[in-house]
Amino acid sequence: MKLGKDFFNRDCLDIAPELVGKILVRKFENGEELRVRITETEIYRGEEDKACHASRGRTPRAEILYRESGLIYVYLCYGIHWLMNVITGEKEQPQGVLFRAGEGYNGPAKLTKALQIDKSFNGKMLVGNPEIWVEDDGLRPEIKTDKRVGIDYAGEEWINKQWRFIMS
DNA sequence: TTAGTGATATCC
C-alpha cells in the first residue's frame, strides 16, 4: 500500500519512527523498479532546532521546509553528496525527516546515489509521484533510538535529542 | 585521519 498525504501531514516526531521499515520505491526511466527498505531516519524539527536548516530563518534553501508536507527536500552536502528528506507537518511549520539509510545502503548519500536522486527531485511530491514513492508492506519492526549524527555544531541540547530511529 | 567538493550563509 502506498503511503498517502495523510501519513506525512502529522508531526515528524510521529512520522520518523513509522517510516522505519517502510519501503522506498524508485521507478527509473527504463521502467525498472528499485525497492529499498528504510532502515534509519532522523528528525529535523523547527527553527529552534539548531541542527535544522530552518534554524537560520526562512532562507531560499530552507523555504521548502515551510511548505506542504509530502514534498521531497534534496540538498547538497559537502559539495559531493545529495541528501534526501521528506517534509512533514503543517504548512509554515519547518520540519522534516531525513532518509538516513536503507537496506544495503548505509549512509544518506549512498541511498540517494542508488536511487539516482539529485536536485531535480527537490520540491517534488513523494505522494502520487510516478517516479518515487513510499509503500507500507505491513512490517512493524523493532526500532531503537539514538542521537543524531554529524551535528556537533548544534549544541548539546540538540545533539542529545533521541531523534534518530534505527531498525533493529 | 584526511582529502575531496561546491552550494549556502554570512561577512564585508
Added chain:
DNA sequence: GATATCACTAAA
C-alpha cells in the same frame, strides 16, 4: 565581492 562552513564518503 570574499570566505567559512557543512545533516558525508572513501581511501589510507
